[in-house]
Amino acid sequence: MFEPSARRWQGPSGRSRVGTSRPSLAVDRIRCDGRGYCAELLPEMVRLDDWGYPIVSSDPVPDHLLDHARRAVATCPLLAIRLAEGGRSR
Amino acid sequence: MTSQWLWYTTRGAGVISLVLLSAVVCLGLLTRLRVRGEGWPGFLTAAVHQDLALVALVFLGLHIVTAVVDPFTSLGIVAATVPFGSSYHTVWLGLGTLSFELGLAVGLTSLARRVIGVRLWRLVHWLAYACWPLAVVHAVGTGTDGHSTWLLGITIVCCGAVLTCLAWRLVAAPPDPLAQLRPGRLMAGGGR
Amino acid sequence: MSAASLLDGPDLRFEAEPVTSHLARLGPSLLSGAALIDALDQGDLRGRGGAGFPVGKKWRSVAGRPGPRVVIANGAEGEPLSFKDRLLMQTRPHLVLDGATLAAHAVDADQIVLYIGREHSAAVDAMLHAVAERPPRERRRFQLSSAPVAYVSGEETAAVQFVNRGVALPTSVPPRPFEAGVRGRPTLVQNVESLAAAALIARRGGAWYRSSGTLLVTVTGAVARPGVIETRLGTSVAEVVDRAGGPPGAIQALLLGGYFGGWVAADDAWDLPLDPERLRTTGRSLGCGVVSPLPFDRCGVTETARIVGYLTGQSARQCGPCVFGLGAIAATLRRIAIGLSHPDDLARLDRWSAELPGRGACRHPDGAAGLVRSALRVFADDFAHHSDRRGCTATSPVAVGAV
Numbered sequence: 001m002f003e004p005s006a007r008r009w010q011g012p013s014g015r016s017r018v019g020t021s022r023p024s025l026a027v028d029r030i031r032c033d034g035r036g037y038c039a040e041l042l043p044e045m046v047r048l049d050d051w052g053y054p055i056v057s058s059d060p061v062p063d064h065l066l067d068h069a070r071r072a073v074a075t076c077p078l079l080a081i082r083l084a085e086g087g088r089s090r
Numbered sequence: 091m092t093s094q095w096l097w098y099t100t101r102g103a104g105v106i107s108l109v110l111l112s113a114v115v116c117l118g119l120l121t122r123l124r125v126r127g128e129g130w131p132g133f134l135t136a137a138v139h140q141d142l143a144l145v146a147l148v149f150l151g152l153h154i155v156t157a158v159v160d161p162f163t164s165l166g167i168v169a170a171t172v173p174f175g176s177s178y179h180t181v182w183l184g185l186g187t188l189s190f191e192l193g194l195a196v197g198l199t200s201l202a203r204r205v206i207g208v209r210l211w212r213l214v215h216w217l218a219y220a221c222w223p224l225a226v227v228h229a230v231g232t233g234t235d236g237h238s239t240w241l242l243g244i245t246i247v248c249c250g251a252v253l254t255c256l257a258w259r260l261v262a263a264p265p266d267p268l269a270q271l272r273p274g275r276l277m278a279g280g281g282r
Numbered sequence: 283m284s285a286a287s288l289l290d291g292p293d294l295r296f297e298a299e300p301v302t303s304h305l306a307r308l309g310p311s312l313l314s315g316a317a318l319i320d321a322l323d324q325g326d327l328r329g330r331g332g333a334g335f336p337v338g339k340k341w342r343s344v345a346g347r348p349g350p351r352v353v354i355a356n357g358a359e360g361e362p363l364s365f366k367d368r369l370l371m372q373t374r375p376h377l378v379l380d381g382a383t384l385a386a387h388a389v390d391a392d393q394i395v396l397y398i399g400r401e402h403s404a405a406v407d408a409m410l411h412a413v414a415e416r417p418p419r420e421r422r423r424f425q426l427s428s429a430p431v432a433y434v435s436g437e438e439t440a441a442v443q444f445v446n447r448g449v450a451l452p453t454s455v456p457p458r459p460f461e462a463g464v465r466g467r468p469t470l471v472q473n474v475e476s477l478a479a480a481a482l483i484a485r486r487g488g489a490w491y492r493s494s495g496t497l498l499v500t501v502t503g504a505v506a507r508p509g510v511i512e513t514r515l516g517t518s519v520a521e522v523v524d525r526a527g528g529p530p531g532a533i534q535a536l537l538l539g540g541y542f543g544g545w546v547a548a549d550d551a552w553d554l555p556l557d558p559e560r561l562r563t564t565g566r567s568l569g570c571g572v573v574s575p576l577p578f579d580r581c582g583v584t585e586t587a588r589i590v591g592y593l594t595g596q597s598a599r600q601c602g603p604c605v606f607g608l609g610a611i612a613a614t615l616r617r618i619a620i621g622l623s624h625p626d627d628l629a630r631l632d633r634w635s636a637e638l639p640g641r642g643a644c645r646h647p648d649g650a651a652g653l654v655r656s657a658l659r660v661f662a663d664d665f666a667h668h669s670d671r672r673g674c675t676a677t678s679p680v681a682v683g684a685v
Contacts, residue, residue: 028454029601030453030643034602036132051602053601055637268599
């Protein structure tokens with residue numbers, strides 16, 4: 001079973017970044033219409049439920065996925081997903 | 091000499107612009123249809139649509155610049171920017187200018203989508219349905235290639251592709267899954 | 283022994299207490315502004331609308347934002363089992379208005395919106411009457427806003443959107459109301475009972491509330507005298523059910539916190555303290571303070587199916603996971619309740635309800651998912667029974683109703 005919060009990436013150097021505020025993904029649930037580009041571009045952190053709507057990991061985006069995350073955010077035609085500084089995603 | 095190359099470039103870039111623009115419209119319609127398959131993820135249709143649109147604008151820019159700069163043509167900046175402002179083939183050229191400006195509006199609002207918001211972006215994007223046919227009419231009506239076989243052939247293929255995608259969209263486009271159920275959504279706008 | 287405090291004063295059957303009686307009985311507020319906010323912190327007053335957020339912290343967050351601010355007194359009691367807010371507004375409107383005025387002063391707001399359900403006409407009348415009894419400079423700041431009664435109308439962003447554009451539906455956050463709400467201004471959305479409690483703290487202090495504070499609980503369902511009961515914080519569930527006349531027979535479970543809360547097995551429930559923080563540490567939620575016993579002649583599966591069907595219909599229908607996820611859960615529960623379950627149904631319910639929280643613009647799907655998960659735990663035997671199509675054990679079945 002997919003458990004996004006159970007997989008914590010440490011980064012290429014093997015050390016996890018502690019203390020810096022890393023961005024996390026946040027979805028505007030009203031704008032989202034379940035077309036799923038975000039899940040295609042960032043499967044490590046986004047998967048789709050039975051109806052095509054995203055289930056997004058609330059963990060901070062690890063460094064090696066940041067570019068992919070930015071691309072996923074930019075590709076959403078409805079601007080329904082964004083990178084937020086810290087905090088939890090809704 | 092230079093004038094001849096400029097003239098070839100104008101025509102060539104113009105044709106390429108038309109083909110690219112047609113592809114962009116097709117991809118836009120396919121995006122709406124949520125086309126995806128094994129090895130072709132959904133975002134790719136949308137991404138290629140966006141990327142090709144930029145390429146089309148580049149070729150369109152080349153087409154316009156070479157036409158204006160060419161000393162053989164009497165076209166000036168006015169012809170390129172004011173629809174129906176040219177004395178040469180006023181109508182056909184004017185439609186091209188109009189098409190260009192509509193396309194520019196669509197392109198610029200898309201680049202600035204994050205700033206202007208989805209609603210305004212979507213509103214302007216509808217102009218694409220005017221931009222493309224104007225480009226086709228301009229291509230066929232203006233210039234010396236207007237009635238040549240190869241250009242007509244290309245135009246027919248482009249029209250065929252766009253009209254097929256359009257028909258498909260009108261018949262089979264999946265409606266927004268929540269639209270009918272959501273009386274408040276049209277009024278609720280969500281956070282910006 | 284009753285511990286009337288919010289409901290102190292004239293007989294509740296005589297409707298609203300007039301301002302003269304109110305002032306004579308309670309005297310003027312002694313604390314205001316920053317001192318009052320400190321007292322709210324000291325008393326650890328929690329919001330009584332359902333979320334249980336610390337009230338002092340909330341006031342401080344609004345006061346800390348720049349610009350003119352707004353207070354919304356939230357009396358839109360959308361939870362169908364709850365009656366306490368209406369009772370408070372109908373019988374002690376001046377206590378609520380005091381709280382609202384004190385809040386407005388503490389956060390420096392020049393506008394107070396009384397947000398009351400349109401169909402709750404008795405409460406609306408009482409509050410408007412009470413506003414007319416206030417001094418003129420105070421009267422000017424009040425404004426009535428009446429939303430259609432619906433489950434999500436009382437959600438704070440829905441309240442803000444209703445005041446702004448007449449649509450009582452939640453909006454995406456950010457921005458939260460305390461950042462930008464009514465007309466873009468920092469807005470304090472506070473439940474009317476919380477405001478009333480604040481008005482008492484302004485007279486008796488935070489330490490008093492810590493030791494003698496009360497809360498309102500609506501006891502409904504299988505009890506002899508259903509109604510609103512005021513009781514000291516920390517009172518046991520057993521005691522309030524007793525004061526409501528007690529159940530007619532054996533109880534299998536209780537619904538705690540309303541439809542937004544959850545089921546608790548009777549044996550586990552009786553000793554639970556009715557205190558938001560202490561309940562939270564046991565993994566439950568006080569919510570809006572509804573306590574509803576379920577007797578053995580009813581079926582927990584059918585009840586849950588009925589409630590979730592209602593909640594699905596009350597969805598704002600703005601977010602896919604709520605519309606489809608909650609819808610699928612409701613349809614599955616209904617099938618299980620009427621004896622037509624499929625082998626995968628329980629597993630699907632478990633998965634869907636686990637995937638639902640946090641995926642809507644508001645907490646509506648979270649509440650429903652919480653209810654479903656508590657039902658799967660508390661009524662596990664009944665679910666197994668229904669799932670194997672061995673029929674329903676209820677002797678007085680209730681129609682599940684349309685989804």
